[in-house]
Amino acid sequence: MMFSLQVEVPIACFRQSRAREYAETYPVPPPSTVYGMLLSLVGETNRYRHCGVELAIALLSHPDKSTVIRTFRRFKKKEISAPENARPDYQELLTDVQFVVWLRPGNDTHPDHLVDRLLRAFRDPSSIDRFGGLSLGESRDLVNAIFPFAGARDDQLLQWLTKDEDGLLTLPYWVDHVGSRGTRWLRYSLQAPAAQPNPVESAWTEIKPS
Amino acid sequence: MTFHLFGNVLTGYGTAANNRGENEGNITTLQKILWKGEVHTTVSAEAIRWALRYYWQTADANYKVNRQWDDAANDNRWQNPNFDDKTFIDDDVLGFMRAEGAKEEAQAAEETDSKKKQKAKPKGTTTAKRGVLEVTRAVSTTPYVGDITFNAASGQKGRTSLYGTEVHATRYQYGFALTPNRLKDKSRTVAVLDGLISLGEVAGNHSRFLYDFSPDSLVLRWTHDFSPRFLYCYEEEDGDITVPELIRRVECGDIDPKELWVTGAIAKTADGDRLEELGANVLAGIKQATELLKQQIVRDLELAS
Numbered sequence: 037m038m039f040s041l042q043v044e045v046p047i048a049c050f051r052q053s054r055a056r057e058y059a060e061t062y063p064v065p066p067p068s069t070v071y072g073m074l075l076s077l078v079g080e081t082n083r084y085r086h087c088g089v090e091l092a093i094a095l096l097s098h099p100d101k102s103t104v105i106r107t108f109r110r111f112k113k114k115e116i117s118a119p120e121n122a123r124p125d126y127q128e129l130l131t132d133v134q135f136v137v138w139l140r141p142g143n144d145t146h147p148d149h150l151v152d153r154l155l156r157a158f159r160d161p162s163s164i165d166r167f168g169g170l171s172l173g174e175s176r177d178l179v180n181a182i183f184p185f186a187g188a189r190d191d192q193l194l195q196w197l198t199k200d201e202d203g204l205l206t207l208p209y210w211v212d213h214v215g216s217r218g219t220r221w222l223r224y225s226l227q228a229p230a231a232q233p234n235p236v237e238s239a240w241t242e243i244k245p246s
Numbered sequence: 247m248t249f250h251l252f253g254n255v256l257t258g259y260g261t262a263a264n265n266r267g268e269n270e271g272n273i274t275t276l277q278k279i280l281w282k283g284e285v286h287t288t289v290s291a292e293a294i295r296w297a298l299r300y301y302w303q304t305a306d307a308n309y310k311v312n313r314q315w316d317d318a319a320n321d322n323r324w325q326n327p328n329f330d331d332k333t334f335i336d337d338d339v340l341g342f343m344r345a346e347g348a349k350e351e352a353q354a355a356e357e358t359d360s361k362k363k364q365k366a367k368p369k370g371t372t373t374a375k376r377g378v379l380e381v382t383r384a385v386s387t388t389p390y391v392g393d394i395t396f397n398a399a400s401g402q403k404g405r406t407s408l409y410g411t412e413v414h415a416t417r418y419q420y421g422f423a424l425t426p427n428r429l430k431d432k433s434r435t436v437a438v439l440d441g442l443i444s445l446g447e448v449a450g451n452h453s454r455f456l457y458d459f460s461p462d463s464l465v466l467r468w469t470h471d472f473s474p475r476f477l478y479c480y481e482e483e484d485g486d487i488t489v490p491e492l493i494r495r496v497e498c499g500d501i502d503p504k505e506l507w508v509t510g511a512i513a514k515t516a517d518g519d520r521l522e523e524l525g526a527n528v529l530a531g532i533k534q535a536t537e538l539l540k541q542q543i544v545r546d547l548e549l550a551s
Binding site: 046048077079097100101102104105106107109116124129131132157161162164165166167168169170171175176178179180181182183239 | 247250263268277278279281282283288290291292321322323324327343344377378380381382383399400422423424427428453470471473474475476477478495500508535
């Protein structure tokens with residue numbers, strides 16, 4: 037069973053895993069980020085719950101990239117108000133991020149698949165017990181709209197994110213929140229815009245911690 | 247069953263300038279982003295959240311605020327550095343983080359069965375609560391055309407006395423989201439609404455500029471839906487404000503008009519009339535509209551009124 041959702045995010049930053057002072061953004065939301073957003077949508081706080089689920093991502097828009105300066109907080113001194121704990125750094129932002137995410141259960145062994153939970157959530161939003169603004173990436177980067185994908189319009193082309201051993205994009209599909217030893221990456225390519233309506237096999241990524 | 251409060255705020259028209267300590271030579275710059283293919287100015291979500299906290303600190307309403315701004319010292323002062331979201335409104339609504347990395351994951355991989363014995367929280371020293379109120383970045387409704395004022399410092403003149411300030415005569419729009427169920431004290435939803443319709447000053451440089459961030463137009467949505475669907479819905483052309491995307495989403499059934507509260511200047515426009523025709527709650531007075539919505543929130547959340 038396959039299910040697809042269209043997502044609109046007006047402003048977002050998908051900070052590169054290895055970025056330091058200059059917070060560069062990936063040009064496309066990484067699978068791990070999209071998975072986290074979908075868990076948040078159904079109110080699931082245990083990210084291991086649906087390991088094995090498979091995602092495929094395609095961009096619908098061509099996001100513009102901007103650079104702003106902002107305060108980043110970090111831990112240097114125990115005294116919370118110590119000036120060393122905050123410093124201004126540059127951050128890249130994407131505007132007008134629109135994409136489609138396809139899901140299939142894959143190896144999601146939970147009796148109540150993530151796909152089923154999402155289907156239920158859209159049938160009856162009031163049945164979902166969730167919290168926080170639905171965001172993609174940072175919590176202030178709110179998702180404006182998410183809804184079942186009705187298929188691309190005649191004038192809409194999709195930019196598929198596909199696994200590619202020689203691809204220039206290295207994206208995380210699982211993130212270790214303690215250090216980075218457990219973070220898992222794959223190499224991808226963002227294909228040229230095409231009228232390809234369904235994911236090819238190389239577009240699917242299994243979400244798993246190993 | 248979870249209620250969400252979403253809002254989209256449009257400020258009045260004013261001259262915006264900023265002083266964040268970032269200069270290009272002797273020019274104080276504005277933050278800019280590419281928006282719909284053009285350069286627009288922007289104000290960070292952090293600046294808006296700061297202003298909301300300052301409103302609670304200075305409003306005569308007995309709000310207990312943990313992180314208080316000390317005007318004399320020009321710095322923040324915490325009443326309780328260990329945080330307390332029961333006592334302090336800002337800890338509850340805006341969240342907090344005392345960032346010392348946790349030493350292990352909050353969930354172990356084998357902990358997927360909720361019936362298994364819950365492990366104790368990892369012994370990291372992170373004290374964190376995600377903010378219940380999310381605020382988006384504010385974006386100008388019109389592109390920035392590059393206005394700069396040239397100024398001279400008063401008194402004795404030196405090498406650095408002459409300076410320039412980027413200024414943008416515009417309106418800003420920003421959105422917010424709040425899930426009251428996550429608040430320790432759900433009645434604080436009312437304080438959030440009161441604060442957001444009363445923000446007087448946001449962003450820097452107010453020794454020279456007063457830019458009113460209170461809403462000139464406001465759209466609110468009280469709903470079970472996960473997403474607002476109307477962020478950045480205001481469009482400005484030749485000074486006229488319209489909300490075509492909001493109307494489209496109501497007309498096609500993506501937004502239930504009964505969940506909408508449309509108020510302020512937009513209420514007295516053709517778009518306001520159209521939204522009223524479609525079934526939205528349209529009122530000219532922002533204070534009156536938020537009062538009525540607050541009554542609905544109190545009923546739906548079964549709060550003591």
